[in-house]
Amino acid sequence: xxxxxxxxxxxxxxxxxxxxxxxxxxxxxxxxxxxxxxxxxxxxxxxxxxxxxxxxxxxxxxxxxxxxxxxxxxxxxxxxxxxxxxxxxxxxxxxxxxxxxxxxxxxxxxxxxxxxxxxxxxxxxxxxxxxxxxxxxxxxxxxxxxxxxxxxxxxxxxxxxxxxxxxxxxxxxxxxxxxxxxxxxxxxxxxxxxxxxxxxxxxxxxxxxxxxxxxxxxxxxxxxxxxxxxxxxxxxxxxxxxxxxx
Numbered sequence: 001x002x003x004x005x006x007x008x009x010x011x012x013x014x015x016x017x018x019x020x021x022x023x024x025x026x027x028x029x030x031x032x033x034x035x036x037x038x039x040x041x042x043x044x045x046x047x048x049x050x051x052x053x054x055x056x057x058x059x060x061x062x063x064x065x066x067x068x069x070x071x072x073x074x075x076x077x078x079x080x081x082x083x084x085x086x087x088x089x090x091x092x093x094x095x096x097x098x099x100x101x102x103x104x105x106x107x108x109x110x111x112x113x114x115x116x117x118x119x120x121x122x123x124x125x126x127x128x129x130x131x132x133x134x135x136x137x138x139x140x141x142x143x144x145x146x147x148x149x150x151x152x153x154x155x156x157x158x159x160x161x162x163x164x165x166x167x168x169x170x171x172x173x174x175x176x177x178x179x180x181x182x183x184x185x186x187x188x189x190x191x192x193x194x195x196x197x198x199x200x201x202x203x204x205x206x207x208x209x210x211x212x213x214x215x216x217x218x219x220x221x222x223x224x225x226x227x228x229x230x231x232x233x234x235x236x237x238x239x240x241x242x243x244x245x246x
Contacts, residue, residue: 002216016174049135050103051142054083054091054111061106065127065133071187082111090146094126094135110139112147112156119147119205121158136167137246140174144214147205154206159197161186168198176200 002157054062059079066073082089091111095103108126112119121143126135159182168178178198185197187246204210 049094049107049133049138050097051092051094051138052103054093054109056080056083058093058109062109065106065108065125068128069125082113085113089115090119090143090150092139092142092146094139098179108135108139110136110143110145114150114153117152117154119150119153119156121156134221136170137173137217138223140170141214141217141221141223144174144202144205144210148211148214154202155201157198157199157206159185159202162196162198168200171200171202173217174202175205175210176202 059076062079063073063076071078082091089111092109093106094108097103098104098105106127107125107130110121110124112121114120116136124139126133126139144156149155156176158171158176160171162181177200179201180199182197182199184194185196202210
């Protein structure tokens with residue numbers, strides 16, 4: 001796979017050849033489509049996730065999620081290699097809060113790699129039982145905030161199945177727009193056939209306008225910003241009704 005504007009770099013690009021789409025969230029103006037495997041719990045009463053940097057200790061639970069949402073899960077060795085790449089990678093996990101408020105079980109994760117000054121989102125996945133609870137949107141918010149902190153990073157890109165309207169709505173909320181497609185990019189489509197990928201880009205992520213967009217999303221999600229790298233402070237707020245995001 002070749003990213004637009006990026007040099008040929010076979011190994012990292014092969015790692016990106018998966019779908020960052022198993023999020024189960026829609027954009028705020030519209031209700032997310034139902035998922036046959038999603039939890040029936042009310043998303044406004046579900047535990048509020050804590051977002052933390054990905055560590056080795058999270059990999060067992062991350063790989064369990066992978067096996068539920070991806071036809072070709074990554075190996076533990078590949079994840080370990082990714083985590084050793086430091087400034088070339090950004091990975092975050094969403095955890096449920098324990099009785100003491102500290103993060104415990106992993107319910108989702110996401111990340112991006114940096115190539116030629118551009119960020120390529122490789123994964124945004126949420127456990128099927130927690131889809132519809134805005135976990136994917138919270139992970140995307142944290143990834144975009146992290147991208148803004150990286151000097152010289154001006155754009156983020158991703159691929160998504162052409163049939164996944166729910167994920168596409170989420171990405172449009174963050175400012176992504178489709179620019180093309182990749183023919184037969186994904187395995188495991190309807191009837192076992194390969195499926196095209198829609199290529200989406202979000203430019204000018206370092207601009208004040210994009211910062212304002214993220215501020216609006218944070219408000220809609222009830223997220224209290226200004227937290228350290230170890231966690232996002234999240235407050236359940238009155239904006240949930242206006243959100244409409246599951």
